[in-house]
Amino acid sequence: MAYNRENYRKIRAAYQTKYQRAQDIADARMREVHAASPEIEEIDRALNRTGLDIMEAALSGGDTYEKRLSEIREKNEALQKRRAACLAALGYPKDYTKPPFECPTCMDSGFVETKMCDCMRRELILAGLASSGLGKLLETQSFGTFRLDFYKDDPLVLEQMKRNLQILRDYxxxxxTNAGNLLLCGNTGLGKTHLSTAVARRVIERGFDVVYVGAIELFSEFERVRFGAGSDGMRGDRLAPGAGDETARFTECELLILDDLGTEVTNQxxxxxxxxxxxxxxxxGLPMIFNTNxxxxxxxxxxxxxxxxxxxxEFRPLVFAGTDVRRQKLH
Ligand SMILES: Nc1ncnc2c1ncn2[C@@H]1O[C@H](COP(=O)(O)OP(=O)(O)O)[C@@H](O)[C@H]1O
Ligand SMILES: [Mg+2]
Ligand SMILES: [Zn+2]
Incomplete structure (x- = not known):
């Protein structure tokens, strides 16, 4: 499982910024509080020495170590208590000088030990949806909004569409990344785009990198890169992607959904x-879903x-049948 690399890079950078911002706020507040209370400044200086004290106790070794340690701990607790009282006396909230992290669980690092924090996973999913190319389709097209009653006039059609729905849900x-390829075929308005969008959404939510693209758009992207402004003119007739080239996403993403294959003007x-x-x-060995009429x-x-x-x-065909749902919805 791999999130979209570019999104991952951006989000990691955003987390670093977020983390630094919280630290900067804490530093500024610490200066403010120290200016207001020399006693707190003194306490903080003593608290900062705790680590050193522990190390010294450990290095001096011997039987006194445990005793020294509990003394240090007691002193530390007393200092913390005194500090809290001073802070309260000045009217500051008790966490005032702690960095105000957005996520207390991972302290805005995105990770809890080596595991990705839920907050970062959510961000990656949102970014994955945004960069998938699905755009507005996501607003209306999901498994939840897919209705089987549009196919109920013909029991055979209904059976077939039930089966397609089940297969796509399971998929x-x-x-x-070894899910295999699907070919959704059938006339216009039978739900191919709708269900492939539903698949894309679910697969992105599950943490995979998905690209959805219409055939015409896919070919014009290749054309832009190959012949358009910014092409380096060195590529000959190779189609392999160069730097800053969006077409790399088509071959590298974990699931490619190519919609409306056959609507393009087919040429060499x-x-x-x-x-x-x-x-x-x-x-x-990367999976694809192709939709075609x-x-x-x-x-x-x-x-x-x-x-x-x-x-x-190489593709498992799923035949869509029935009468144009778009037209049924009009009546
Ligand atoms: N079974 C269904 N339930 C709800 N809406 C549907 C269903 N099938 C299609 N639609 C809607 O009808 C319109 C056309 O469907 P679409 O998926 O674009 O068809 P296709 O891609 O097969 O041409 C879309 O707005 C889609 O959301
Ligand atoms: Mg379609
Ligand atoms: Zn978090």
């Missing part, structure tokens, strides 16, 4: 992009054999 709940360029993505991901025969007609046979051979 999302048990997703790992788009074909080689598609082949490149397919080939890279298959050889890395095309049938198997149409896929074979439209794409070169090396592409069609990979899609038909």
């Amino acid at each position: 999302a709940e048990t997703f790992t 360029f788009t074909s080689s992009c598609l082949y490149y993505v397919l080939n890279e991901r298959i050889s890395r 095309l049938t198997g025969t149409e896929l074979r007609k439209r794409y070169a054999d090396r592409i069609a046979s990979r899609i038909l051979g």
Whole structure:
């Protein structure tokens, strides 16, 4: 399981900033309190020596160590008590000079020992949703909002859609990077985008790096990188990504969802992009979900054999059936 690397980097940096901010606030407050109360300053100086005192006691060794230690502890407690009283007398809250961390559990480090703190995990999920490319789709399209009654007119269709739903739910709940590939096919308006968004959301929530992209958008991203402004002109006809290149995400993310395959104007360029993505991901063993309105025969007609046979051979097909839900919702 690996969160999106870029998000991880950004969030780690944000945690460092957050941590430092809390420390700076504590430092400023400490100066303020010391200015207001020389006694507290004196106490803090004594408290800061505690570590040294313990070390000295340990180094001097012998039978007196335990005794020295409990003396130090007692003195320490007395100082803490006196400090709290002074602080209260000045009207300060008792935690005033402690760093005001947003998360007391991890003290804004993002980690509790070697385990990632829940607060950071939540941030990574939110960032993962934001950078997934799903955008507004996430607002309405989830397993929770998917209804089977749109398919109830035909019992066979209903059975088939129930089965698709079950398979996709299981896929999302048990997703790992060897989950395999799915091909969601069928006419427009039957819920392919809806359910693949639902899968994406769940898989991101479970901590994986997911990219959702429409076919037209995917190819134009390759085009931009290959021919557009900012391309270094050194890439020849290679499709392998260079620095600062978004297309790397298509081949490296843990789940790629490619929507509306077949809506692009298919030409040699788009074909080689598609082949490149397919080939890279298959050889890395990284899962994909492709959505298409095309049938198997149409896929074979439209794409070169090396592409069609990979899609038909490596993807588990889920056929969507019924009547356009978008139109049913209008009535
Ligand atoms: N079973 C369903 N329950 C609720 N809404 C659905 C269902 N199927 C489709 N929709 C909605 O109908 C619209 C079209 O569905 P969509 O998933 O885009 O179809 P497709 O991708 O198969 O063309 C979307 O707004 C979607 O949220
Ligand atoms: Mg769609
Ligand atoms: Zn935390």
